[in-house]
Amino acid sequence: MIALLALAIAAPSDLFEVDATVEHLPNGMKVIVEQRTRTDEVALRMHLAVGSADEDDGERGLAHLLEHLMFEGSENVPGNAFDAWLSEAGGENNASTAEDATVFYAAFPSGALDLALFLESDRWATAGSSLSASSLRNQIGVVLRERSQSYSSPHGRDFDALSRLLYPQGHPYHVPVIGTRQDVRGATLDGAQAFFSRWYRPAHATLALVGNVEPTQALQKVRWWFSDVPDQEPMERSWPEPPPRHAQRQDGFLMAEVDDSTLHLAWVGPAASDPDVLAVRLAATVLGDGRGSRIGELPFRRRFIRSARVQAWNGERDGLFLISGSVTRGARLGRLERLLRRELLGLVRSPPTQAELDRARMRLRRRLLDPLERPQSRARVLVECLRLYGDPDCSRTQWRELQALGPEDVVRAVQRVIDEPGARLFVVPRWEVDRLPGSAALVELP
Amino acid sequence: MIFHALLLSVSLARSPLPDDSKEASPPASSGPDRRAPPAVRPVEPISLPPITTHTLRPGVVVHHVRVEGLRRARVRILFGQGALALTGRDSAAFTAMAWIQDQATRGRSAQALADYKDRYDLDLWTDGTLRHHSVHLACPLEDLDRGLRLMREVLVEPRFPRSDVRTLRRSMTRALLIDGPRRAGSVIDAALRYGWYAPEHPLGGRPDIRGWYKVRRRHLRGLHRQLLETAPLEVLVVADADLDALLPDLTALTEGLGHASEPTPPLPEGGPASSKVIGIDFGSTTTASVALRRPAPSYADPELPAFAALDHALGGPFLSRLNRELREEWGLTYGIDASLTTRELEGHWTIRTEVHVDRLGQTLDLIEAEVERASEEGLREEELRAYQTKIVHAWNRNLSTSSTAARAYGRWTSRGEGVDQARSRVEAVRELTLGAPQEAGRLWLDADRPALLVVVGDQERIDPQLQERGLEVHWIPAGLMLLGGP
Numbered sequence: 024m025i026a027l028l029a030l031a032i033a034a035p036s037d038l039f040e041v042d043a044t045v046e047h048l049p050n051g052m053k054v055i056v057e058q059r060t061r062t063d064e065v066a067l068r069m070h071l072a073v074g075s076a077d078e079d080d081g082e083r084g085l086a087h088l089l090e091h092l093m094f095e096g097s098e099n100v101p102g103n104a105f106d107a108w109l110s111e112a113g114g115e116n117n118a119s120t121a122e123d124a125t126v127f128y129a130a131f132p133s134g135a136l137d138l139a140l141f142l143e144s145d146r147w148a149t150a151g152s153s154l155s156a157s158s159l160r161n162q163i164g165v166v167l168r169e170r171s172q173s174y175s176s177p178h179g180r181d182f183d184a185l186s187r188l189l190y191p192q193g194h195p196y197h198v199p200v201i202g203t204r205q206d207v208r209g210a211t212l213d214g215a216q217a218f219f220s221r222w223y224r225p226a227h228a229t230l231a232l233v234g235n236v237e238p239t240q241a242l243q244k245v246r247w248w249f250s251d252v253p254d255q256e257p258m259e260r261s262w263p264e265p266p267p268r269h270a271q272r273q274d275g276f277l278m279a280e281v282d283d284s285t286l287h288l289a290w291v292g293p294a295a296s297d298p299d300v301l302a303v304r305l306a307a308t309v310l311g312d313g314r315g316s317r318i319g320e321l322p323f324r325r326r327f328i329r330s331a332r333v334q335a336w337n338g339e340r341d342g343l344f345l346i347s348g349s350v351t352r353g354a355r356l357g358r359l360e361r362l363l364r365r366e367l368l369g370l371v372r373s374p375p376t377q378a379e380l381d382r383a384r385m386r387l388r389r390r391l392l393d394p395l396e397r398p399q400s401r402a403r404v405l406v407e408c409l410r411l412y413g414d415p416d417c418s419r420t421q422w423r424e425l426q427a428l429g430p431e432d433v434v435r436a437v438q439r440v441i442d443e444p445g446a447r448l449f450v451v452p453r454w455e456v457d458r459l460p461g462s463a464a465l466v467e468l469p
Numbered sequence: 470m471i472f473h474a475l476l477l478s479v480s481l482a483r484s485p486l487p488d489d490s491k492e493a494s495p496p497a498s499s500g501p502d503r504r505a506p507p508a509v510r511p512v513e514p515i516s517l518p519p520i521t522t523h524t525l526r527p528g529v530v531v532h533h534v535r536v537e538g539l540r541r542a543r544v545r546i547l548f549g550q551g552a553l554a555l556t557g558r559d560s561a562a563f564t565a566m567a568w569i570q571d572q573a574t575r576g577r578s579a580q581a582l583a584d585y586k587d588r589y590d591l592d593l594w595t596d597g598t599l600r601h602h603s604v605h606l607a608c609p610l611e612d613l614d615r616g617l618r619l620m621r622e623v624l625v626e627p628r629f630p631r632s633d634v635r636t637l638r639r640s641m642t643r644a645l646l647i648d649g650p651r652r653a654g655s656v657i658d659a660a661l662r663y664g665w666y667a668p669e670h671p672l673g674g675r676p677d678i679r680g681w682y683k684v685r686r687r688h689l690r691g692l693h694r695q696l697l698e699t700a701p702l703e704v705l706v707v708a709d710a711d712l713d714a715l716l717p718d719l720t721a722l723t724e725g726l727g728h729a730s731e732p733t734p735p736l737p738e739g740g741p742a743s744s745k746v747i748g749i750d751f752g753s754t755t756t757a758s759v760a761l762r763r764p765a766p767s768y769a770d771p772e773l774p775a776f777a778a779l780d781h782a783l784g785g786p787f788l789s790r791l792n793r794e795l796r797e798e799w800g801l802t803y804g805i806d807a808s809l810t811t812r813e814l815e816g817h818w819t820i821r822t823e824v825h826v827d828r829l830g831q832t833l834d835l836i837e838a839e840v841e842r843a844s845e846e847g848l849r850e851e852e853l854r855a856y857q858t859k860i861v862h863a864w865n866r867n868l869s870t871s872s873t874a875a876r877a878y879g880r881w882t883s884r885g886e887g888v889d890q891a892r893s894r895v896e897a898v899r900e901l902t903l904g905a906p907q908e909a910g911r912l913w914l915d916a917d918r919p920a921l922l923v924v925v926g927d928q929e930r931i932d933p934q935l936q937e938r939g940l941e942v943h944w945i946p947a948g949l950m951l952l953g954g955p
Binding site: 038061062063064098099100103107108110111112113114131132133134135137138141142144145148160161162163164165168169171172175176177247248250251280281282283313314315320322323324326329351352378381382383385386388389392396397398 | 500501503504506507508509510511512515538540572579580581583584587588589590630632633635636639640643647648651652653754755756785793796797798800801802803823824825851854855858859861862865866868869870871
């Protein structure tokens with residue numbers, strides 16, 4: 024029976040195959056186009072290589088606030104019509120801001136390609152001069168509510184507190200993306216316009232179109248719609264080189280409306296372009312990514328552990344290697360920490376087995392393949408690949424690199440990460456504060 | 470990790486797509502003409518592959534859909550019985566059985582099973598509801614035979630590890646007794662559920678807290694055996710493979726399973742007899758959460774397409790009147806959304822948002838005004854057009870990935886529908902005229918219909934605002950609310 028089925032199903036073609044066209048427009052913008060005709064959908068992704076890491080003191084949170092303002096109208100698209108017109112055409116859109124990038128994205132039926140390019144290019148060409156004081160005032164309120172809403176959930180402050188703790192003052196990731204209350208509240212129209220002029224330049228932008236488009240025609244349309252977006256020199260990013268590091272481990276705590284206590288053990292991980300990035304991801308997967316991983320199994324073996332996992336994140340300047348766990352009420356975080364460190368050092372002392380590596384590789388392979396299915400996530404991959412590798416077709420390369428990694432590479436990469444002092448963040452209910460180590464100071468998020 | 474999903478600004482009233490929009494045709498040398506937005510080519514619904522239904526034997530039906538080019542194959546086994554048939558209610562034992570079945574088998578420990586699934590890129594999970602129990606497989610097409618063998622193993626030889634039972638018991642009791650009462654979202658969910666459905670309604674059954682303490686492996690094994698021995702089952706396969714090639718393996722997969730018994734009937738109608746307001750005191754927090762629930766058409770109700778258009782215009786995630794008013798005009802909230810739930814015999818519609826606690830009264834006024842306006846005036850032409858286009862585009866995206874395809878065909882087959890019937894629902898939306906949402910609004914958003922309002926926040930600061938509006942609040946402690954209220 025099984026043989027019959029195997030015969031009836033052909034082996035897949037190259038799952039990682041990417042057939043994209045890349046062009047640099049005269050104004051400096053990079054464009055990626057790839058035709059995918061499974062559905063009529065087209066994904067548009069505008070990646071602006073500017074994020075909270077590019078903010079100066081006094082303007083913390085401005086990159087994110089400006090992202091909100093970019094939907095408040097441009098010269099030829101009256102207030103809020105961006106969303107209304109695109110929605111009327113069957114499309115949807117959103118945006119996000121991170122440390123290194125602000126991304127605007129949309130998905131729509133192919134018949135709305137011109138409309139989507141018109142809307143996107145109009146704000147690039149004219150939005151800076153169309154910002155209004157009333158929109159700014161309103162969006163300040165919305166962003167402050169966003170911050171309150173996020174911070175009011177039990178673990179809603181953890182990552183921002185970790186960034187503050189792990190990356191020292193002066194590091195581009197020290198201040199959370201959402202910014203400081205004071206700077207968001209005090210944002211001015213002049214400040215927003217200056218930030219726009221400084222950073223919203225085509226030389227910082229990469230546009231991807233993936234979906235039911237004919238590449239030659241689509242590129243022609245992109246050239247046309249963005250032809251009046253003026254050419255400007257790229258701005259130099261004023262990041263300190265090398266990024267500053269703490270000389271000693273940093274300990275901090277948050278008091279939260281929780282019953283159990285959580286411990287985050289964090290280290291500065293490799294940046295996205297670092298050659299060790301895949302080895303560290305492999306290590307995180309072996310250690311603590313789901314059932315069957317060394318740390319992921321702990322909650323099923325030790326009753327006092329509620330959850331445990333390991334994550335690796337990589338920004339453009341630095342990364343984060345994070346081991347997190349929580350314990351039941353009354354249990355000591357010190358006990359959890361000893362177990363987590365034992366597993367971490369265990370990986371260095373007894374390198375991952377072939378079976379562990381194979382499993383982890385397959386998990387990561389899945390994470391490379393799945394995003395290639397949908398136009399929206401595929402557009403994200405193509406942009407990231409072009410930015411990091413200079414080629415939108417990098418998933419296959421990453422898979423080959425993953426296959427070539429051996430246990431010694433994983434050990435070396437992890438050792439390199441944990442040689443740095445790192446940080447500990449304790450998130451505890453108020454009655455546990457007295458039991459914390461004296462080195463832990465309350466982490467303020469101003 | 471640190472990405473923030475952001476709700477964006479919206480407006481309908483001020484900016485319908487102008488009638489003077491034009492076709493864009495890039496000339497060689499001139500720049501773009503930005504005076505009017507370019508014309509949009511209308512969207513037409515595409516044809517989707519049909520469902521082929523084959524009865525393997527009494528009690529075992531196979532639905533097959535061949536979708537070309539899908540990387541992963543999807544298989545779902547749906548038993549026509551769930552918690553109601555097996556335990557008479559939403560019970561701890563059934564939930565535990567449904568959640569732990571996929572963790573280990575007699576031949577494989579949890580770790581070995583997780584390892585095997587990862588190694589071959591197999592996803593396999595189980596799920597249970599009041600009316601159904603299901604086992605799902607997603608795997609690379611070329612490994613479908615391996616996936617089906619593993620599915621059979623999980624289906625008939627689950628181990629129900631003791632450590633998993635213990636871990637789930639601990640996490641469920643904690644969720645009900647410790648974590649839930651601290652989370653506004655969980656408290657609102659509980660208040661909406663128990664405030665809307667009476668205790669005797671299947672959906673209003675109070676949490677089985679005692680059951681969680683008593684649940685043991687032997688109960689799960691017994692329920693599992695009962696399920697295999699009594700429930701009818703349907704298999705749905707969505708894959709780039711012919712049914713003929715799959716039938717021998719599907720026969721092996723279902724061997725000895727599936728009985729020609731009646732599936733559990735639809736859940737009865739629910740909803741309160743009169744309006745009520747439930748408040749949950751969260752101490753001195755500055756954020757107040759609010760939810761407003763009203764009755765809505767059932768899945769079979771011919772008013773549903775028109776009401777769904779109203780729902781979209783009022784509380785669609787980005788393009789909605791409520792977002793425009795509360796977020797864009799007043800800056801009160803990061804976002805507000807409405808969601809429509811429809812079952813065979815009943816439906817409800819819920820608006821949810823979070824605001825500063827001192828702006829709660831104003832928020833309620835604005836929501837009420839928008840709902841009232843929609844119920845009296847219906848929709849504007851561009852709002853209806855946007856909804857119609859959205860529905861067609863959503864239809865056209867059904868085959869985007871194996872999971873979207875499986876979700877769509879799974880939804881239709883669960884309701885006993887074929888592709889033509891599903892398509893006719895799209896056509897019903899396309900045929901809507903402006904009068905229909907207005908009629909649905911008058912009928913369903915009438916202020917006399919019973920509604921449930923839930924507020925969570927600082928009682929001291931909320932109470933005066935609600936009293937000012939003549940609302941009498943029934944304050945319930947958060948811990949008690951999680952357990953079903955008084």
